[in-house]
Amino acid sequence: MRYEELSAEQALSAAKDPGSIFIIPVGSVEQHCGGPLGTDLMIAEGVAEAACEHLTSSEFKCYMMPAIGYGLSAEWSLAPGTVSLSLSTFEGLIEDVVRGLLRLGAKSVVIVNGHYGNSPAIEAALRELMRELPHDAVILQVNYWEALGIDVGHASEAEAEVMRALGYNVNFGRCGCEASPSPRGAKVYVRPPRPRHS
Numbered sequence: 001m002r003y004e005e006l007s008a009e010q011a012l013s014a015a016k017d018p019g020s021i022f023i024i025p026v027g028s029v030e031q032h033c034g035g036p037l038g039t040d041l042m043i044a045e046g047v048a049e050a051a052c053e054h055l056t057s058s059e060f061k062c063y064m065m066p067a068i069g070y071g072l073s074a075e076w077s078l079a080p081g082t083v084s085l086s087l088s089t090f091e092g093l094i095e096d097v098v099r100g101l102l103r104l105g106a107k108s109v110v111i112v113n114g115h116y117g118n119s120p121a122i123e124a125a126l127r128e129l130m131r132e133l134p135h136d137a138v139i140l141q142v143n144y145w146e147a148l149g150i151d152v153g154h155a156s157e158a159e160a161e162v163m164r165a166l167g168y169n170v171n172f173g174r175c176g177c178e179a180s181p182s183p184r185g186a187k188v189y190v191r192p193p194r195p196r197h198s
């Protein structure tokens, strides 16, 4: 069920029902070589929808929130088509959307994240919110690649496989903008690459 289609009264009674789960897909709009800019958003929405369908067929009721489509894509900021939020905007969005649901009375909120670069900021935002959480409320952050136990690189064959499984026929190809590999246990921060085709 899509949250935006509920009336205010229906949303209130959904929040009061302890079996209700509210899912927020979070993506990014950034270059994916020859594939769609919204790949991470499409995956987050697809995974969230599948989870919602699955939950709704059990004893739970699941509500799909309008997605947060933009994310943190500083690493591809020089690539054409990328639209990235600033850190404070992104964290504020996460906090405000979750806060809105908590104010309604929601007790179970799940964030399904489709973009690697978003994860530390989502975690930081949710940690901030812990202070104001009601005792009986739970928020879950799910990075879909961790939930699937796979290592999805950027615009990789693994990511294309996930897209195909969701019904999108994509081929990322190669565009010279592969992410630089991280040495074990370290994260690498360098100036964002300018893809060869730009």
Ligand SMILES: [Zn+2]
Pocket: 032, 039, 040, 114, 115, 153, 154, 155, 159
């Ligand atoms: Zn991606």
